[in-house]
Amino acid sequence: MKMDGVFLIAAIVVLVFTDLATTAWGSAGIEPKCQDFPYHPACSLYLQPLCGTNGVTYTNLCHLCLYNWGTGFKVKILHEGVCDAETDSNELKRKRIIKMN
Template identity: 35%
Template sequence: MKATGVFLLLSLALCCYQGNAETDGGGAKGTEAACGNYNLRRGCTKIFDPICGTDNLLYGNECLLCLQNQQRNTNVRIKNRGMCQKPSPRSDSSLN
């Protein structure tokens, strides 16, 4: 009886913990990037059209977000077009 209670408590804790987990900074929020519009093998243009990813990192354009997803095997989505509300450490260091 005591083992059953412990098992139920651990199961409940595990379910709650997994519900709050976020993988790869992607989450389910944001808009999917249109990566099919770009030939990632040829690289991306240098046109600055900032994208804030769901990982709160600033990308120079949508193509660069797609390229990072491909290279890191992640699924970061577009949080918003334009600058991130709170600059990430990576985007701050690029200003120096």
């Protein structure tokens, strides 16, 4: 019984921090036009890299939209092209600050 309560509290804490991190990442950037892609469990492999507001480089817009649909996150487009080291570094700093609070 006690372990169930501990597990439940841990799960809630993880969900809250995940939501806070996603909100912080999603506050800047361009909203992706995911309605342009019908929902399918797979995307084409054409290369048109996009840097997401979470510091991850997506192969193309469809992959970013698929990630958002699959996770429920609201990652936006930070810029076209591959994420650079500075972008990745800034996102990691934000993660650490959110986790500490």
